Amino acid sequence: MPxxxxxxxxxxxxxxxxxxxxxxxxxxxxxxxxxxPGDEAxxxxxxxxxxxxxxxxxIRLGLDAPxxxxxxxxxxxxxxxxxxxxxxxxQPVMSxxxxxxxxxxxxxxxxxxxxxxxxxxxxxxxxxRQGGAFDSLCRAAAVTLGGMPAFWLALVLQFLLGRVxxxxxxxxxxxxxxxxxxxxxxxSLDALLAFNGAGFLNALWHLAxxxxxLAALFSTQVFRTLRASLLGVLRSDFVMAVRAKGASARxxxxxxxxxxxxxxxxxxxxxQAGAMIGSAVLVETVFARKxxxxxxxxAVAQKDxxxxxxxxxxxxxxxxxxxxxxxVMQLVLDPRIRSAQFGxxx
Amino acid sequence: MHxxxxxxxxxxxxxxxxTLARAVGLTVDMPVQLGASSVRIVDGVDFAIGVGERVAxxxxxxxxxxxxxxxxxxxxxxxxxxxxxxxAGRDLLALSEREMTQVRGGDIAMVFQDxxxxxxxxMTIGDQVAETLRIRGVGKADARRRALAVLDxxxxxxxxxxxxxxxxxxxxxxxxxxxxxxxxxxxxxxLIADEPTTALDVRVQDQVLDLLDDVSARRGLxxxxxxxxxxxxxxxxxxxxxxYSGRIVEDGSVDSVFARPRHPYTRGLIKAVxxxxxxxDRLYAIPGAPPPPFARPTGCAFHPRCDAAFAPCLRDVxxxxxxxxxxAACHLHASQGA
Ligand SMILES: Nc1ncnc2c1ncn2[C@@H]1O[C@H](COP(=O)(O)OP(=O)(O)OP(=O)(O)O)[C@@H](O)[C@H]1O
Ligand SMILES: [Mg+2]
Numbered sequence: 001m002p003x004x005x006x007x008x009x010x011x012x013x014x015x016x017x018x019x020x021x022x023x024x025x026x027x028x029x030x031x032x033x034x035x036x037p038g039d040e041a042x043x044x045x046x047x048x049x050x051x052x053x054x055x056x057x058x059i060r061l062g063l064d065a066p067x068x069x070x071x072x073x074x075x076x077x078x079x080x081x082x083x084x085x086x087x088x089x090x091q092p093v094m095s096x097x098x099x100x101x102x103x104x105x106x107x108x109x110x111x112x113x114x115x116x117x118x119x120x121x122x123x124x125x126x127x128x129r130q131g132g133a134f135d136s137l138c139r140a141a142a143v144t145l146g147g148m149p150a151f152w153l154a155l156v157l158q159f160l161l162g163r164v165x166x167x168x169x170x171x172x173x174x175x176x177x178x179x180x181x182x183x184x185x186x187x188s189l190d191a192l193l194a195f196n197g198a199g200f201l202n203a204l205w206h207l208a209x210x211x212x213x214l215a216a217l218f219s220t221q222v223f224r225t226l227r228a229s230l231l232g233v234l235r236s237d238f239v240m241a242v243r244a245k246g247a248s249a250r251x252x253x254x255x256x257x258x259x260x261x262x263x264x265x266x267x268x269x270x271x272q273a274g275a276m277i278g279s280a281v282l283v284e285t286v287f288a289r290k291x292x293x294x295x296x297x298x299a300v301a302q303k304d305x306x307x308x309x310x311x312x313x314x315x316x317x318x319x320x321x322x323x324x325x326x327x328v329m330q331l332v333l334d335p336r337i338r339s340a341q342f343g344x345x346x
Numbered sequence: 347m348h349x350x351x352x353x354x355x356x357x358x359x360x361x362x363x364x365t366l367a368r369a370v371g372l373t374v375d376m377p378v379q380l381g382a383s384s385v386r387i388v389d390g391v392d393f394a395i396g397v398g399e400r401v402a403x404x405x406x407x408x409x410x411x412x413x414x415x416x417x418x419x420x421x422x423x424x425x426x427x428x429x430x431x432x433x434a435g436r437d438l439l440a441l442s443e444r445e446m447t448q449v450r451g452g453d454i455a456m457v458f459q460d461x462x463x464x465x466x467x468x469m470t471i472g473d474q475v476a477e478t479l480r481i482r483g484v485g486k487a488d489a490r491r492r493a494l495a496v497l498d499x500x501x502x503x504x505x506x507x508x509x510x511x512x513x514x515x516x517x518x519x520x521x522x523x524x525x526x527x528x529x530x531x532x533x534x535x536x537l538i539a540d541e542p543t544t545a546l547d548v549r550v551q552d553q554v555l556d557l558l559d560d561v562s563a564r565r566g567l568x569x570x571x572x573x574x575x576x577x578x579x580x581x582x583x584x585x586x587x588x589x590y591s592g593r594i595v596e597d598g599s600v601d602s603v604f605a606r607p608r609h610p611y612t613r614g615l616i617k618a619v620x621x622x623x624x625x626x627d628r629l630y631a632i633p634g635a636p637p638p639p640f641a642r643p644t645g646c647a648f649h650p651r652c653d654a655a656f657a658p659c660l661r662d663v664x665x666x667x668x669x670x671x672x673x674a675a676c677h678l679h680a681s682q683g684a
Binding site for chain 2: 248
């Protein structure tokens with residue numbers, strides 16, 4: 001397939017764009033450090049460092065050099081994945097993130113799967129039977145859920161499902177004694193790598209409630225977006241032509257109407273992936289899970305500047321990569337976008 | 347010409363034809379928004395189409411031609427269709443939705459006005475043509491082979507190379523051939539062509555019309571040809587039905603309707619066909635505009651625009667009565683029945 005080369009070229013272009021975006025983000029972070037009140041050397045050395053220690057730190061970090069030199073050095077360090085040292089853990093921020101991020105990604109990936117696998121079928125049925133009982137029910141549920149404060153929803157579900165009915169664990173990531181040796185940092189993956197079936201199920205079980213809360217917060221948007229998009233597509237002429245061929249409602253929906261209404265949903269899911277990592281701060285705190293959310297929460301609480309900024313850079317990178325993936329998916333889905341990008345192949 | 351044809355309630359096709367499809371008292375109500383109230387778009391239409399017969403359905407925009415055609419195939423999910431629709435002796439309105447999917451694309455197929463908007467932009471044209479067969483359980487390779495054969499028959503340029511191309515990569519005329527292939531590949535017996543050339547430019551219109559003429563003759567295909575261009579009717583169809591505001595006001599053989607139109611509306615339509623020897627500023631148009639279906643005038647719906655209207659026209663809906671060579675629904679001819 002000659003299309004392969006064309007995809008590779010597209011990826012290369014988009015990767016270039018991603019690097020530019022991250023450069024912009026790094027510049028923003030640099031400016032934030034510079035504009036933040038307080039002395040950087042003092043922050044790095046710790047609040048109770050002596051004046052001599054602060055001066056030593058200033059020289060060690062190169063803060064005595066001109067601003068442009070500092071900026072270039074900063075970029076060089078960021079490019080190497082060096083975000084500085086956390087004043088709380090006294091570890092490089094990068095290695096801290098390496099430990100907490102997999103757990104967050106596990107949460108976000110499962111939440112995204114739940115989100116899409118609930119909202120998409122619901123959106124399809126609601127749009128196909130517009131104005132029907134299921135449609136009305138879903139729309140009412142979407143309004144209710146959408147208007148609920150996230151924090152409150154997390155606490156209520158935790159209380160009902162965890163305390164009152166006791167169906168799922170309310171906190172932690174894996175039961176005591178069920179854990180597996182840490183390889184990736186994501187408990188469910190680690191359990192799989194250790195061939196620990198019970199541990200895997202246990203980890204998923206702990207994931208259920210926080211992932212469901214996170215999914216609930218985002219699925220109303222997906223539902224609404226897909227429903228609206230699909231309603232538009234169902235009114236379009238080619239749907240009638242597909243029916244005229246003798247296609248069943250099911251074939252018409254899955255093979256024609258759904259692919260044609262997926263574009264805005266993909267775009268939305270891309271932005272949601274970033275926002276979900278942001279919301280993980282809240283969910284991980286409520287459910288006492290390890291993760292970048294809890295890490296950032298602590299970092300902010302303890303004024304651990306480098307940890308906060310390192311996390312921001314990291315999340316920014318993940319968001320950029322997700323958007324890249326969304327772009328590629330849209331390209332695969334829609335030949336018109338392909339033609340616009342690469343010119344006609346025929 | 348059989349001049350002594352009579353109608354006894356049930357519509358018949360043209361002379362020498364056995365009935366393929368028939369509508370009796372076909373009525374279509376459309377919901378107004380999603381509420382309970384509805385508006386009558388098609389109001390008790392009777393007609394028949396014979397095996398291999400070509401029938402034109404003409405009328406101004408909004409007269410209900412498309413709604414009538416779609417009702418035959420029960421295409422519009424929102425429409426409430428009543429009366430009777432028969433195809434090869436079967437009552438289509440009594441079929442389940444599942445049985446209906448066998449009829450659509452198999453017995454009756456449809457081509458549409460704007461080939462771009464009636465093709466799925468995300469699917470290759472090969473897959474779209476083959477889908478008609480795939481739905482009927484034909485294997486992948488076989489369906490593809492037959493799709494290619496039909497595209498070749500319809501003289502789509504380089505069809506073999508372009509099976510995997512997408513609709514936006516084709517010109518308007520080629521797209522209409524693809525749509526036609528989609529309809530023909532299932533080997534239907536009745537093809538409904540809903541203004542298949544209106545969206546195309548004039549030169550391409552003629553090509554597509556010739557093609558339609560060609561393939562329908564070769565396949566013995568019955569065609570219900572919908573148009574508001576009376577100019578193309580004479581060359582293509584054997585019979586013509588004239589629709590106004592959801593009712594058939596006149597029908598008959600093309601020869602007799604064009605030579606002796608009975609209904610003032612038909613006369614107006616014929617007069618409005620532009621002729622080559624005519625000055626542009628002397629083009630005729632029927633005064634006024636057709637009424638919207640929710641404000642259909644009492645009696646004969648055409649009476650506000652008719653210069654021959656008299657008292658009964660305002661009061662009673664004229665019955666569809668036989669006249670020489672066809673039928674007409676006009677009080678002027680109420681006493682001339684055969
Ligand atoms: N789905 C629908 N719901 C409500 N009203 C409709 C619907 N489809 C068509 N109508 C109305 O029914 C009337 C007839 O429409 P139809 O499309 O059959 O006209 P037509 O004769 O095919 O005209 P044209 O030449 O413009 O295609 C119009 O007034 C239109 O507004
Ligand atoms: Mg129409």
